[in-house]
Amino acid sequence: MQRYSGFGLAKHALSHNENWQRMWRNPTPKKKYDVIIVGGGGHGLATAYYLAKEHGITNVAVIEKGWLGGGNTARNTTIVRSNYLWDEAAELYEHAMKLWEGLSQDLNYNVMFSQRGVLNLGHTLQDMRDIQRRVNANRLNGIDGEVLDTQQVKEICPVLDCSPNTRYPVLGASWQPRGGVARHDAVAWGFARGADALGVDLIQQTEVIGMRIEDGQILGVETTRGFIAAETVGCVAAGNSGVLARMAGIKLPLESHPLQALVSEPIKPVLDTVVMSNHVHGYCSQSDKGDLVIGAGIDGYNGYGQRGSYPTIEHTLQAIVEMFPTFSRVRMNRQWGGIVDTCPDACPILSATPVKGLFFNCGWGTGGFKATPGSGNVFAWTLAKGYAHPIAAPFSIDRFVSGKLIDEHGAAGVAH
């Protein structure tokens, strides 16, 4: 693998950038792999990377029906935080956070992970109770965070309207300094390049159209380019997980919904942290390019159309103008939608299935991007060993039968 560095940039500039190598190969699929990962988004690529890097399993294919990182990885609002309420979720996201903190160096690819801090605002007394509960839990779990009062919020984020005269005044916030944003595309590309360098085959424009299962054991997948064998298959396909599950005769507790986001036109730096409000229903950060990156809520209906309804965008911008009145004259440039696969308890599924060798990593809802390295890391472990990584274990599908849900709704709300 060609190492990247500032020195390298200068060297390549002298040769007119003509000698840069491909970031990944475009291989012809082999007949058989040790492990097939279905889905070449951030989570799938991270899984492949860690399988190769930490478990020495390099005879791996990632099968992607479109282009790498083209699903939710390309469509999210890039927020990274680990201040989840329940121990199980907090452990998973904090595992991811620790990997984020060294990811650029590990991958030799600058994913532009910017730890500029995340504010979760409270606007009602119950919001503040929930914030205190969550921050206390975070602290005792070893996750950074503090509860701020209105004045402290104002100091961290002067552009936010903290006056008492708004419809829902800011009463305080939780503050996770280690939270922030990352460059979403770079995450997929960095993992792809890393995985490829370790021997993983990244197979794009190839769709899985069936699963071959005999005697309850997965034998491989049927694809638009023929059958590819593997006795371990991990499905990491976000919104399309349900479609894959059906191929294996499995039903999942998932619903795929449109989740919309939008960006403003680029403006000069004005917002230096990530601000999220469940109550007013808006969240916002500013990208390095200057765009205000704004997330909307989930549309309530099922949808695979990568678009949602206009009122959702309207409500979101009403919330943003309410929170940041000086953004009123800034223009919205573009909106888009992703397909989020949501679980009833707003937590993911990282699980074996009744089919031996077939595993699913899905149901991330709005929380997928921030978990990318952690999800890939524990899922790779799970695929390598054939049973759940301790951090992944609570996220088994069985929880929906036993009732042991990890209900992040109360604390997560719109949860991005």
Added chain:
Amino acid sequence: MLHIYCPYCGEHREESEFRPKGQAHILRPKDPDNCSDEVWADYLFFRDNPRGLHHEMWLHATGCRKYFNVTRDTVSYEILETYKMGEQPKITAQSRAAGGEK
């Protein structure tokens, strides 16, 4: 933004008058006390989530307050029919595959 025909009001109304209420035709087990945990979980949590034709329930929340069913394509978002609670869809994945009603 969807434009939804309320079968009770007999008119198309804006989506903002409605609330989506999830998959239609979910049956509560007849004898809950004697069904397995799996059957109960299936009823509570497990959904079809199809990519394509879907039967879902909507509430005309700021209109007549009636629940009704919608057959909608989850990719194109086209609504193929709406029908009252208690009725069965005329258009299904099977009928569509069989080249029946479009």
Added chain:
Amino acid sequence: MSNVAVFDQNAGAGVLAESPLSHVSGRKGGSSPGVILREKAFMGYLTLRGNAADAAFCEGVEQVLGMPLPTAPMALHQNTQKGSSILWISPDEWLILLPGGTEYETELALRAELSGHFAVVNVSGGLTLLTVTGPDARHLLHKSTGYDVHPRNFPVGKGVTTTFAKATAIIRRPSETTWELVVRRSFADYCYRWLVDASREFGLDAEI
């Protein structure tokens, strides 16, 4: 045990009633206001539930109200003599508007006339009515609701329950020139604020 509790909720004279908008002050809109807003406070409101397919039910209602039960969606029937009206809300729900103070006797009359499964609920304290007239009345509605208020879709004799700004309201069209809004008490202030704001460009005359 009696089946249903009914009682006269009207206070006698000497008790000061307050409408949901009693706290707001009106506005004068110059010589040619585009929008004229009035509150018709203290009307009687009864919610009627029942089976429209039951002929006896329909006849009974007509008997009491002196106008037929509207069975077509969104139909508004008026009895100008009695100053009352009845609006289709849902296949099994209607909203009856009455001169204030007559809701108890009307409820009793309905209960006497009707049988089987039905319900009458006095909701007079929870609603108020605003009339919107003036040359720009329809413009105001266009700014406030996503419902199609074009005369082609909204002829006289129609009433719909729909979204109004961020609240819910019933919009009725009792005559060519008059629109009526029936709003919930707790949302009345918000709706009024909205109307005042949305009318600014037209000039508003509000005597509330």
Added chain:
Amino acid sequence: MSQPNRLNQGGSIDRSKPLDFTFNGLRYSGYEGDTLASALLANGVDIVNRSFKYSRPRGIVASGAAEPNAIVQLGSTEAAQVPNVRATQQALYQGLSARSTNGWPNVNHDAMGLLGKLGGPMMGPGFYYKTFMAPASMWMTYEKFIRKAAGLGRAPQEKDPDIYDHYNHHCDLLIIGAGPAGLMAALTAARSGARVIICDEQETFGGSLLETADLLDGKPAQQWLANALVQLSDCGDVLMLPRTTANGYHDHNFVTLHERRTEHLADTAPEAHQSRSRMHHVRAGQVILATGSQERPVVYANNDVPGNLLCSAVSCYIRRYAVVPGQKLVVTTATDIGYQAALDWLDAGREVVAVVDCRANPDGDRVKQARQKGIRIITGSAVFEAKGSKRVTAARIAAVDLDAFTLTGQLEELACDTIASSGGFSPVVHLSAHTGARPVWNEEALGFVPGRVKGMIPAGGADAIYSLPAVLESGLQAAQQALQSCGYAAVSVDLPKASQRIESKSAALFQVPHLKPTSRAPKQFVDLQNDVTAAGIELATREGFESIEHVKRYTALGFGTDQGKLGNINGMAIAARILGQTIPETGTTVFRPNYTGITFGAIAGRHCGELFDPERYTALHAWHLKRGAKFEDVGQWKRPWYFPVGNETMHEAVARECQAVREKVGILDASTLGKIDIQGADAREFLGRVYTNKWAQLGLNKCRYGLMCKDDGMVMDDGVTTCLGDNHFLMTTTTGGAAAILDWLELWHQTEWPELEVYFNSVTDHWATMTITGPRARDLLSEVTDIDLSKDSFKFMECREGMVAGVPARVYRISFTGELTYEINVQANYAMHVWNALFEHESTYGLTPYGTETMHVLRAEKGFIIVGQDTDGSVTPEDLGMQWCVGYDKPFSWIGKRALSRPDTRRKDRKQLVGLLPTDPSVVLQEGAQIVFDPKQSIPMKMKGHVTSSYYSPTLGQGFALALVMGGAERMGEKVYMPMADGRVHEAEIVSPIFLDPKGERQNV
């Protein structure tokens, strides 16, 4: 010199109305009818901005929505600042003040330009992914500099002085674009009686007719246009919206139109009631997409130097604004439009150096015309490089072999100051793509045409139809097709006669090869705003980014505020060539809303400030205000939180209010509680199914507390329901849950048990509820009521009807405080009267109004839960220790029952509701404090629960709390610990959650 590039005649500007404006602090003048761009060009302003990455000087390229460079900061005051205004779409007004968004100290001399020049080769696409990684700790510092360099304009620092509003429409036909196709469609539709809306983003209707030299019915097209507009404005049901951009096309023919209502007048609306802009929400039966087409620039070396323009822009500036943006013109073209630009330039009295046409034998009418006028025409050739840095000084041309992608034959350098290019036209398909319909490549037209959208008909240039007669006819046909779909009878309309010009076939010219390979040639810009070059696209493909989506993301192609209107197709063509594919093989281009940017304010509309969300008031709100209440937001309700007297703190006020209730009598406005009237023969059965407890035996005028679960066994709501008659009940719900619970009841009734005879109706707003509570409540109430309040005749958990203060009332004797309590319900119009009547006895009984905070303290002392505070969706009735409220043996398997016997809900060590008494009585535990059993353990600690409610109790004289603790019910008397952020560890004892009067004697007096 004033307006050196302005012609003395022509154009549709009003020379009698001169306007002054400033740009970058310098004063200029223009005329009414100018855009800021035309006025800048008239004044000879070459450099309008600096580029985003390389800080290169940039000039105006286009004349409309596609402009990538002329992005300015507008606004004469701080509050009126608008970032990123496209000068080509900004009408000039008196006093307009604009600045470039980039360039320091100014656009003409930019310090960053040097860095761009030197560092340029290192700043290829994605360079930032490859560096700034060491040392890791430095990234946040690097990022600060990167952020500073990025961004275009700036947000204002003051609140927006303007308002924005929304307007809803339904129509039969929405026609987007009022050029020849759109107008013809509108004229046709108008005669049918259909409801028609026609909009256009420009200041005036007409589109290409505004500047065409073509004749219609033998007269200048502008005359026909004027007539058409009069005809349309005479039609009753035609709404004409100029200055209105269709910015988003959503599902089921819902289109948002953004109307700029005052932006052409000033930077803030002249009158306060005027909205600066208005969003029209249009639900259309049929949409006619008459958005025309967009000319593509040609990609050649240094094609970004000021003086490089589109051919159509050159014609537009000359014909519409009487502005010639230079002296000596070279045209490089693949279409006959290039000749039009040359002819217009020549007509304006300036020099045309040459028309360089990549086609071998162009033979169209305009080619012949140019030849006749003596214009030098160089065929089979193209401009491959522009010379100059701050303004074009020359064009280097050569014969080209486009198939082989090489230059052939002699080079020539033509001195000039302007190069106009035309690589062909792309239909404006953006809106159709918003709906998810992928544009389809049309090889004949060398462009993408709109994909199929139900209810949408493209017409004219948007459908790759370019000749005027055909455009007009397509407009007519589109309208007739649309009318038929809407159920209108066909109408016959005469088409105006337009001459059919002979056009030579256009060639496909995207990138012109250079002498050097693309990677070594001077920069050939594809996306001017984002500084994406052909070499950048080549590098992306070299590095493995082969899908067009990858190329776009890696290079940022198309991510600017112009959304790639000029660059996307060129970029795709270049990628396709490098990859050896066709354009459709490389991908299609997807556009998202908005077509052009819309301010947040416009999208938010009036739903901001005090109208952001409804404030719901009770009938007593005015009284609370007068009494100085502090309010708490509960859902949309404003509820009194506490009533401070004088300078009391909340703590003091609450202590006083609590004491008043425990010792005398307090009064609470409880009107916000949800109230549902339930009637029907099966009402009782229904209650038994939705509540966890039993209802079969509840007698007349008796009240009962009920718990409601979801079918997963988790508590969702609670409240008291009263039997008013055998078939008549009044249910109360939590304040926040009212609407959801009504929907919930309807859900079960309508979908599962339609056979049950029961009706539910909300009476929340109808009844006002005043709770008087405390030892003196009976005495107080007896002052104003005829109801027999004696202990034995009106018992606890009963209801009575009677007169209260002359008002018919229902009084419920229930208690949420543990004290003797009467909840007085009256028709809400009388609430203030009754409330005032009670307050006439204020001093006699020490009647004290209290708010939600005191209510919480009082109820917590009694161990009463608040759903949503003491529960969080993961708590069962059993977890709450409320087995007394669960009818395990009810015949019907009520909602929630089955789930209670799942393995996890049967666990003995679930978190259970307990009371906590801090060891230090002065401590009030933090709500949300996490509980551990072993305070000495190291982090991560094993958390065993958390504090849900915690208060200081004036009655107990100490802090107390409710908490959910693992296995808590079995741990009475044990100590638990709460390690806090300040380092303190609080100790508390697990006790019963009922702190006061466990036998309930106080409420039963």
